[in-house]
Amino acid sequence: MRYPRPTVVVSKCLGFAACRYNGQVIPDEFVHKMKQHVDFIPVCPEMETGLGVPRPPVRIVMDGDRKILYQPSTGRELTLEMQDFSARFLESLEQVDGFILKNGSPSCGPRNVKAYVGRENVSRTVKRSGFFGGSVLAAFPDLPAEDEGRLRNFTLREHFLIRLFTLRRFREVERIQTIGGLVDFHTRHKLLLLGSSQSGMREMGRVIARHDKKNAAALLAEYRACLEKALLKPPSTGAVINVLLHAFGGFSGDLSAGEKKFFLDSIEEYRDERIPLSTLVYLLRSWSHRFGNRYLLDQVFIDPYPRDLVEIADSGKGRDL
Numbered sequence: 577m578r579y580p581r582p583t584v585v586v587s588k589c590l591g592f593a594a595c596r597y598n599g600q601v602i603p604d605e606f607v608h609k610m611k612q613h614v615d616f617i618p619v620c621p622e623m624e625t626g627l628g629v630p631r632p633p634v635r636i637v638m639d640g641d642r643k644i645l646y647q648p649s650t651g652r653e654l655t656l657e658m659q660d661f662s663a664r665f666l667e668s669l670e671q672v673d674g675f676i677l678k679n680g681s682p683s684c685g686p687r688n689v690k691a692y693v694g695r696e697n698v699s700r701t702v703k704r705s706g707f708f709g710g711s712v713l714a715a716f717p718d719l720p721a722e723d724e725g726r727l728r729n730f731t732l733r734e735h736f737l738i739r740l741f742t743l744r745r746f747r748e749v750e751r752i753q754t755i756g757g758l759v760d761f762h763t764r765h766k767l768l769l770l771g772s773s774q775s776g777m778r779e780m781g782r783v784i785a786r787h788d789k790k791n792a793a794a795l796l797a798e799y800r801a802c803l804e805k806a807l808l809k810p811p812s813t814g815a816v817i818n819v820l821l822h823a824f825g826g827f828s829g830d831l832s833a834g835e836k837k838f839f840l841d842s843i844e845e846y847r848d849e850r851i852p853l854s855t856l857v858y859l860l861r862s863w864s865h866r867f868g869n870r871y872l873l874d875q876v877f878i879d880p881y882p883r884d885l886v887e888i889a890d891s892g893k894g895r896d897l
Contacts, residue, residue: 579882581615582673582744585712587684588618590676590724595620599630604724606733606885607676613882614740617672619665621683621708625657636682636691636704645682645707646695655707658683662711671747672719674740677709679725685709686721718804719743730852735810737881742768745876746803753792758784758799767877769806771819776806816853817843823860823872830867854886 586592591608594601610616623629632649645654678684682691685706693700705713712721720739727733742765749757762769762784769777780802787795824839831839839859845851857878864872872878 579613579741580744580748581613582740583617583671584610584614584674584676584740585617585619585669585672586676587678587681587724588620588623589678592616592618593620595623595629597622597627597629597631597633602678606727607724609885610676613885617669619708621658621661621665624661624665625654627654634682636689636706637695638691638693638702638704639695643691643704643707644695648695658707659711662708665708666711666715672716673744673747674719674736675712675716675721676727677706677712677721677723679723681709682706683708684723686713686723718801718808730854731810734853737885738768739807741881742807742876743804746800750796750800753796755784755787755792755795758787758796764874765876767819767823767875768880769803770822771811771816771877773806773811774815776802780806813847817847819877820846820856820860823875823877826869826872827863827867831863852886 586607589596589600589602590604591601596602607616622631622634627634632647634645634647634654637644637646643655645658646652647654675686677686680689682689683706686709687705688703689706689709690701691704692698693702704710709721709723720736720743722732722736727736746761749761762780766777769780780799783795783799783802790798820843828836839856842851842856842859846853846856860872861878863869864878
């Protein structure tokens, strides 16, 4: 299968440049693997606001409800500079499909970043988004945006990749702007959308049915809004299992009793968080080729993103998101 290349904004310190406050680069295996499949836009907001390398570290400080970007060693406040850069940079993006940002960074961290309550009080902290990371979530609430730490969890990683490559494929539909292209996209993504959101899939079907009442641009915009909403949250385990069993039913007359038992046992392992979804999808893809099941071979569900990005190793958090 051909995979169009998503455009991903990434924190520059994640293997692109030694731009951390301490002059280090942070190699990340997942980001490294993605380089051959995506077009990265590396950025270091702290350097872009005039801070050098190495530099005294900055932190988030809460002044009441106000969030401040503060450099303790100099007493310098960089809030306005960071807000200005974040707005200018994000507004300049012509096309973007997702974000991978540095975990815990007061600038890049999208969530769960340590914020100190008061400039001098280092004992009390709360969790906030970083300045640039928070701007990303506000400007692009429906695009996949994760930090590299959370992406070590296989459930989050699979969901991130599915969203990223699905939205990139839809950009191809938007470029062509034909009803036929939209219908083909919807048909090939039927099982994936069924697992993500049954109600969302039905609403997208209704959007397509109204194609004669809207111009192509308006129709595609309405469909995209439904698609982004349907993909926003990781699908429930039960919904995914229903899709797996639906696909498995297409082989009911072809498999041996042992093969059927193995697949059903594997579903229980998936239910109990012992194996990732990609393991079961691999079995379905194998049988699709073996028995020439054209319907499944054409479904994005069994081949949603490049296979060398599949990882079975997990951070140990299972599906606790």
